[in-house]
Amino acid sequence: MQRFIAQIKRLPVQTVVTGNQALDLDSFCSSLLTAYFETLNGRQCTPLIPIDREDLRLRKDVELILTRLDINMDSLLFLDEFSTNTETPLFLVDHNLQFMQGKVTGIIDHHAPESDKTMDDNINPMVLSRCSSAMSLVLKYYNEKLDLKKLFASDPLLAPLAFAPIAIDTSNFFNMKPEDITAYQFLANFINQIPDTITFQTVRDARKDITGLSYSDLLRKDFKQWEEIGISTLPKRFHKLDLEELSCAMIDYKNKLGLEVLAAMACGKKGRDFAYLGPKEFDVVTACSDMELILQKEVNGVQFFSQMQTTYSRKMVAPILRQAYAKFKQQ
Known part of the structure; x- marks a missing residue:
């Protein structure tokens, strides 16, 4: 995963994977893992952070995860650093209403459909299911495409990136729908890979921290x-x-x-x-x-x-x- 992140700006952009405009932790982690898994599955993808780089400081929970997992923020690609066009293939994660130029080719989302375009038969995958976390849907979809157990066992970065957003969106695994339960059961196999510095409490506190914000x-x-x-x-x-x-x-x-x-x-x-x-x-x-x-x-x-x-x-x-x-x- 670290190698994939390091190459984000070095490789030519093909399919752009983007989370929603709010860029909560679920949106960030889900789009990052989707881009990685989809690339492993044969479609080269570039994760695009859908905010300006300077606004990352407003998402202190995302900053916390990046810092605790030693992910180089300079390797990430932000909205003010890349412009899409009408022909850019877009893969939407944690949302299904297009807000930037491009042609939607894939969707994984836990919200209700927000546009008739969402029902386009040419969109593949088309994963729309109501659950607490989009990450749960990402894990479910790619568990059928890749050997996620082997991937997670060999890469200690994957489990915490998947664990943190599900923990937050399910109120520490309390408010879970069937897909969230399945994701929780899968992640339980890798609980020893979750750093002590990444817990429901530490991430929630970071998300609520508004110190220094106007x-x-x-x-x-x-x-x-x-x-x-x-x-x-x-x-x-x-x-x-x-x-x-x-x-x-x-x-x-x-x-x-x-x-x-x-x-x-x-x-x-x-x-x-x-x-x-x-x-x-x-x-x-x-x-x-x-x-x-x-x-x-x-x-x-x-x-x-x-x-x-x-x-x-x-x-x-x-x-x-x-x-x-x-x-x-x-x-």
Whole structure:
């Protein structure tokens, strides 16, 4: 694996493997291992980190894994260092909605389909299954293509790269779907390869660490965009943040990206929060009625709500908001 990473920038780019825009740990590790396994399986792939290099500092859990596993960050290829074109083959991992130029040729994702293009018969593989971690699907798919037991036994880098995102996304292997259970059972064979410095607690603490980050950084840290709509996930509940500064940062970020709607979400042990910045004529409370939004405060045009239905994460809110806003624009 280390040799594969060292050659990322040296070999000509053929198929680009990319995670989602938020680049959480699952997205990073899943796309990196997919590119490696797919290359071993006969299709040369280049993992492309879908953020600018300078923004890696915002993903402290990813930085932690890279540092603890002694992976050279300079060997990785970032979005601001390579441009795709309309003919570039793309392999999407941990998402299925294309956000960069190219032709989608493969998908491994644990989200619901977000576009009719996802159902193109020419996409191979097409792995779409709802589970807690995309990494679980990566392991399942390539276990049928390669001798993963032999690979993992001979390369101590693979187990921790697979273990960390599944641990985080399943809340330390508590919230597991069938594919996650299978992945956990497989990784149990290599538990002795997981460094003591990489645990659920250390990775979770790194992900939540916002030391030195501005409000602009927080909005960029975990952000996804669907055309004119963007949603940021924040690591702290709104009552722990300065809403004046957050609202100003949201206004600046919305204008910078040319968005029509910018939302922000936050969750904690006792609830969820939701913020909306967009056209006043769009009644977000009615449009997202299942979320049971209760307005708490409005600051500089940004509406801050308590979200009473706490089961609605960004994964569920995004399609609701997008569909409602599309109907609003048609009126």
